Amino acid sequence: MFSIFPIKGFIDQIDGFFCDGINAGLKSNNKKDLGFIYSDSLCDVAAVFTNNRFQAAPLKHYQRYKKGFQTNFLLINSKNANALTGEKGIEDINTIFSSLNFSVSNPIMSSTGVIANPLPVKKIIDGANRFNLEAKNGENLSEAIMTTDAYPKTALYEVKLQNGSSFKIGSVAKGAGMINPNLATMLCFICTDANIPQADMQELLELNSHTTFNAISVDGDTSTNDTVLLLANKKSGSYDKEAFKEALRLVMHDMAMLIVADGEGAKKAVAFEVNGAISNKEAQIAAKALSNSLLVKTALYGEDPNFGRIASTIGASGIQCDEYKLKIAYNDVVVYDKGEIFFTQEQEEKAAKVLQQSGYKVICDIGLGEGSFTAWGCDLGYEYVKINADYRT
Amino acid sequence: MFSIFPIKGFIDQIDGFFCDGINAGLKSNNKKDLGFIYSDSLCDVAAVFTNNRFQAAPLKHYQRYKKGFQTNFLLINSKNANALTGEKGIEDINTIFSSLNFSVSNPIMSSTGVIANPLPVKKIIDGANRFNLEAKNGENLSEAIMTTDAYPKTALYEVKLQNGSSFKIGSVAKGAGMINPNLATMLCFICTDANIPQADMQELLELNSHTTFNAISVDGDTSTNDTVLLLANKKSGSYDKEAFKEALRLVMHDMAMLIVADGEGAKKAVAFEVNGAISNKEAQIAAKALSNSLLVKTALYGEDPNFGRIASTIGASGIQCDEYKLKIAYNDVVVYDKGEIFFTQEQEEKAAKVLQQSGYKVICDIGLGEGSFTAWGCDLGYEYVKINADYRT
Numbered sequence: 001m002f003s004i005f006p007i008k009g010f011i012d013q014i015d016g017f018f019c020d021g022i023n024a025g026l027k028s029n030n031k032k033d034l035g036f037i038y039s040d041s042l043c044d045v046a047a048v049f050t051n052n053r054f055q056a057a058p059l060k061h062y063q064r065y066k067k068g069f070q071t072n073f074l075l076i077n078s079k080n081a082n083a084l085t086g087e088k089g090i091e092d093i094n095t096i097f098s099s100l101n102f103s104v105s106n107p108i109m110s111s112t113g114v115i116a117n118p119l120p121v122k123k124i125i126d127g128a129n130r131f132n133l134e135a136k137n138g139e140n141l142s143e144a145i146m147t148t149d150a151y152p153k154t155a156l157y158e159v160k161l162q163n164g165s166s167f168k169i170g171s172v173a174k175g176a177g178m179i180n181p182n183l184a185t186m187l188c189f190i191c192t193d194a195n196i197p198q199a200d201m202q203e204l205l206e207l208n209s210h211t212t213f214n215a216i217s218v219d220g221d222t223s224t225n226d227t228v229l230l231l232a233n234k235k236s237g238s239y240d241k242e243a244f245k246e247a248l249r250l251v252m253h254d255m256a257m258l259i260v261a262d263g264e265g266a267k268k269a270v271a272f273e274v275n276g277a278i279s280n281k282e283a284q285i286a287a288k289a290l291s292n293s294l295l296v297k298t299a300l301y302g303e304d305p306n307f308g309r310i311a312s313t314i315g316a317s318g319i320q321c322d323e324y325k326l327k328i329a330y331n332d333v334v335v336y337d338k339g340e341i342f343f344t345q346e347q348e349e350k351a352a353k354v355l356q357q358s359g360y361k362v363i364c365d366i367g368l369g370e371g372s373f374t375a376w377g378c379d380l381g382y383e384y385v386k387i388n389a390d391y392r393t
Numbered sequence: 394m395f396s397i398f399p400i401k402g403f404i405d406q407i408d409g410f411f412c413d414g415i416n417a418g419l420k421s422n423n424k425k426d427l428g429f430i431y432s433d434s435l436c437d438v439a440a441v442f443t444n445n446r447f448q449a450a451p452l453k454h455y456q457r458y459k460k461g462f463q464t465n466f467l468l469i470n471s472k473n474a475n476a477l478t479g480e481k482g483i484e485d486i487n488t489i490f491s492s493l494n495f496s497v498s499n500p501i502m503s504s505t506g507v508i509a510n511p512l513p514v515k516k517i518i519d520g521a522n523r524f525n526l527e528a529k530n531g532e533n534l535s536e537a538i539m540t541t542d543a544y545p546k547t548a549l550y551e552v553k554l555q556n557g558s559s560f561k562i563g564s565v566a567k568g569a570g571m572i573n574p575n576l577a578t579m580l581c582f583i584c585t586d587a588n589i590p591q592a593d594m595q596e597l598l599e600l601n602s603h604t605t606f607n608a609i610s611v612d613g614d615t616s617t618n619d620t621v622l623l624l625a626n627k628k629s630g631s632y633d634k635e636a637f638k639e640a641l642r643l644v645m646h647d648m649a650m651l652i653v654a655d656g657e658g659a660k661k662a663v664a665f666e667v668n669g670a671i672s673n674k675e676a677q678i679a680a681k682a683l684s685n686s687l688l689v690k691t692a693l694y695g696e697d698p699n700f701g702r703i704a705s706t707i708g709a710s711g712i713q714c715d716e717y718k719l720k721i722a723y724n725d726v727v728v729y730d731k732g733e734i735f736f737t738q739e740q741e742e743k744a745a746k747v748l749q750q751s752g753y754k755v756i757c758d759i760g761l762g763e764g765s766f767t768a769w770g771c772d773l774g775y776e777y778v779k780i781n782a783d784y785r786t
Contacts, residue, residue: 054708054716084704084716086732115701116734224705294687308508311477312617315447323447323477339479341509 001162002243004250010138010154011170011191015235016040019172020135021144024127026079026113026120034127035076035144037189042070042105043231046201048209050226057082057089057119058109059227064090065106068198073104074189074229076145077111077124078174081185083224084116092119099125102133112147112174112185112225142172145187149176150262155254159194159247165238167194171251175259185223186213188255190230190248195239204245205230212252228252256376261359266378268300271361274314276327277371282319284373289317290362291377300379305351307335307343314364325367330354338367394555395636397643403531403547404563404584408628409433412565413528414537417520419472419506419513427520428469428537430582435463435498436624439594441602443619450475450482450512451502452620457483458499461591466497467582467622469538470504470517471567474578476617477509485512492518495526505540505567505578505618535565538580542569543655548647552587552640558631560587564644568652578616579606581648583623583641588632597638598623605645621645649769654752659771661693664754667707669720670764675712677766682710683755684770694772698744700728700736707757718760723747731760 012019021035049059075096082089093109096119100107111119142152156170175186205228213228230248261269272290277283290296293313299306307328314321328336333350335342343351354360405412414428442452468489475482486502489512493500504512535545549563568579598621606621623641654662665683670676683689686706692699700721707714721729726743728735747753 051711052705052708053712053714054704081701084701084729084734086716114699115705116729116736117701118734222709224708306507308474308477308510311447312445312508315445315617316615318444319446321446323479336477336509341477341511343509 002240002246003160004243004247005158005160007156007158007168009156010142011037011156011172011189012136012138013156014168014170014191015193016233017191018133018135019141020131020137021140021142022127022130024077025123026077032140032144033078034124035141036128036131036133037074037141037191037231038104038133039072039231039233041233041235042072043233044196044198044201045069045071045108046205046230048205048228050222050224052222052224052226054084054224056111056225057085057093058111059225061090061093062108069106071106071108071231073107074231075107075109075128076141076187076189077113078145078147079113080111080117080119081113081115081225082111082119085118089119092121095121096124096128101129102131108229110187110189110227110229112145112187115224138172145172145174147174147176147185149174153255153258153262155251157247157250159243161238161240161243165236167192167236167238169194169244169247169251171255173255173259176262185225186259187225188213188228188252190228190251192230192232193234193236194232194244195234195237196232196244200241200244201230201232204248207245208249208252212249212256260376260378263378267358267381268379269359270300270377270379271374272377273361273363273372273374274366275363275372276366276368278320278366278369279371280373281371283366283371284375286314286317286319286364286366287373287375289313290364291375294380297377297380300355301381303352303355305330305335305348305355310362310364311336314366319366320368321366322368327365327367329363331360331363395633396553397636397640398551398553400549400551400561402549403535404430404549404565404582405529405531406549407561407563407584408586409626410584411526411528412534413524413530414533414535415520415523417470418516419470425533425537426471427517428534429521429524429526430467430534430584430624431497431526432465432624432626434626434628435465436626437589437591437594438462438464438501439598439623441598441621443615443617445615445617445619447477447617449504449618450478450486451504452618454483454486455501462499464499464501464624466500467624468500468502468521469534469580469582470506471538471540472506473504473510473512474506474508474618475504475512478511482512485514488514489517489521494522495524501622503580503582503620503622505538505580508617531565538565538567540567540569540578542567546648546651546655548644550640550643552636554631554633554636558629560585560629560631562587562637562640562644564648566648566652569655578618579652580618581606581621581645583621583644585623585625585637586627586629587625587637588627588630589625589637593634593637594623594625597641600638601642601645605642605649653769653771656771660751660774661772662752663693663770663772664767665770666754666756666765666767667759668756668765669759669761671713671759671762672764673766674764676759676764677768679707679710679712679757679759680766680768682706683757684768687773690770690773693748694774696745696748698723698728698741698748703755703757704729707759712759713761714759715761720758720760722756724753724756
């Protein structure tokens with residue numbers, strides 16, 4: 001038995017963690033662009049990275065550490081992804097870390113922004129050397145890692161165990177391009193003082209990625225920089241695997257939902273729930289095809305219950321399906337059921353009302369088996385085009 | 394030896410073929426929405442259909458004919474796709490054909506438009522019974538099959554053989570959603586008086602689909618209605634397999650290019666040429682990933698030579714690649730070569746000039762093998778969102 005409570009504040013509320021964000025001159029307008037997470041004791045680390053074949057330099061730099069290494073410092077910049085920068089990109093990270101005016105162990109770097117530009121090394125060194133490692137300014141950090149994000153993304157929970165002990169787990173993340181899971185960078189940094197064994201960290205991080213970040217993006221279709229990091233300083237002395245697993249899931253789910261809802265220019269967050277597929281894998285294929293379809297996204301934007309596009313996308317996804325078994329509903333409004341179209345004027349108006357909401361479910365029952373998966377997506381409107389046509393400028 | 398000449402006019406210039414298009418009340422504003430192709434002698438037929446699991450009723454109706462059947466009548470409507478309409482959709486087609494006030498053999502139907510609406514049977518019967526089967530109004534037919542197309546799509550060629558004989562081949566097509574190959578319907582009707590053996594028809598149609606329509610769409614990722622039909626009345630008595638193959642390729646390539654250039658709201662037609670992949674299959678995967686990427690499309694729209702998005706899309710496509718072997722160019726402007734970024738102010742300006750053109754190549758050399766494939770795509774701007782958010786209304 002355990003209880004999990006959301007609590008106010010940022011990851012700096014967790015014992016032993018410090019963080020801040022500043023402007024180091026990478027972004028214009030004096031916006032924050034460089035941040036850190038510091039721990040006053042060494043942390044175990046687990047990570048999940050992008051499947052993109054062109055992993056950015058920070059990811060390669062991380063992977064050169066010996067497995068099981070411990071760290072106490074994470075440096076994060078926005079505006080430049082340090083991707084497609086070759087060996088020079090990794091050397092730049094080493095130059096930065098060897099030029100710091102404070103001492104840290106096995107420092108990690110994480111970057112997001114434009115691809116294929118050399119990292120502005122001097123600006124980052126000068127900025128980092130102004131850090132106050134005793135700062136607890138989680139809000140500043142959450143802003144410093146933003147690119148096209150409309151708002152910062154954070155979560156914090158306290159977990160109380162039956163033996164009276166407790167631990168905290170919190171996160172700060174960025175990501176907003178999830179309208180197009182193809183390339184939108186997602187960074188998520190999770191800190192905890194739970195006394196979690198190193199082996200559990202990697203296992204639970206991967207396990208929870210499947211139903212959270214992978215449901216909105218990742219898995220083969222990812223940016224060069226996607227990173228989820230888990231840092232554990234063990235300070236609370238408290239741990240329970242089931243409790244930690246659930247708290248970690250909550251944190252990652254919160255981050256994933258905040259990222260979906262912040263789809264570039266998006267006004268709606270939509271759950272695509274696929275049931276009755278012949279396997280979970282096939283349900284996942286169909287659910288992700290729906291959440292990625294341009295024609296579905298633009299219909300959601302137009303608040304048009306055009307379920308033909310939903311059906312056609314499922315048919316085109318390559319999964320086993322049959323139009324005489326398929327059922328489609330917007331929330332509880334069934335519009336198509338096993339070859340019958342329920343699309344009277346009244347039904348269409350009911351469906352249109354669902355689509356006017358800022359969040360709802362598109363439920364598709366394939367009618368062939370037990371496989372299910374829910375993917376999250378959002379609508380696509382003019383704003384998306386504007387943001388992405390102009391991104392580099 | 395043979396010569397192929399483009400000639401003016403429509404498929405009705407081919408001996409024995411008649412066609413027309415009228416308004417039957419499916420579209421508003423008296424726009425043409427119903428058309429036919431009639432042959433005064435029986436034609437052999439070959440067809441390539443969508444891979445979508447939910448094939449529309451006209452496709453199922455066609456497939457109920459015995460292999461090797463002959464026809465002299467093709468009926469085509471726009472505005473309603475007769476898709477996801479179950480057995481009723483097929484019955485509707487039979488009702489229409491049994492209510493005609495003229496006699497035809499093994500008639501074929503083809504439909505495009507909104508999915509999951511019952512076919513307006515009476516309007517179509519009434520319209521078809523007003524047809525003049527002796528009409529030669531190719532332009533009317535080309536308009537009647539349009540949905541969101543900005544312009545009609547036709548081609549006509551004459552092929553002269555060394556023995557002095559000659560034949561004609563021509564086409565009329567519709568398709569404009571190719572910005573999103575997921576669901577955009579593409580219909581293409583090809584007529585010829587070449588004396589082609591039935592066996593060659595299917596073989597050459599499939600062969601040429603790979604490098605034409607499949608390079609812009611189709612293959613697993615298709616609408617419920619995609620159809621390419623080849624009708625041969627053999628009237629010329631002239632045939633040469635190599636000559637026909639090349640003429641057919643020209644016709645299909647013309648249609649594919651017209652469809653790409655008419656991408657909904659698109660201003661640019663772009664060839665994504667991938668070379669040096671470990672196989673043609675992998676080159677195809679990368680080329681199609683590029684032509685489908687939202688972030689690439691919006692960068693093209695913004696005329697932004699943001700080649701990081703090109704590289705990242707290749708990396709995310711899952712093909713074998715290595716950033717120290719990759720080369721990227723816009724036409725002849727190399728911007729990235731084997732880990733080196735050629736992106737001086739001067740180079741960026743040169744690249745930007747290429748992107749200001751209405752057509753150009755994005756050339757990616759993977760540097761690992763001999764595999765190559767070219768896919769065509771277009772940019773994505775505000776107009777696409779507008780068209781697709783409002784399509785049903």
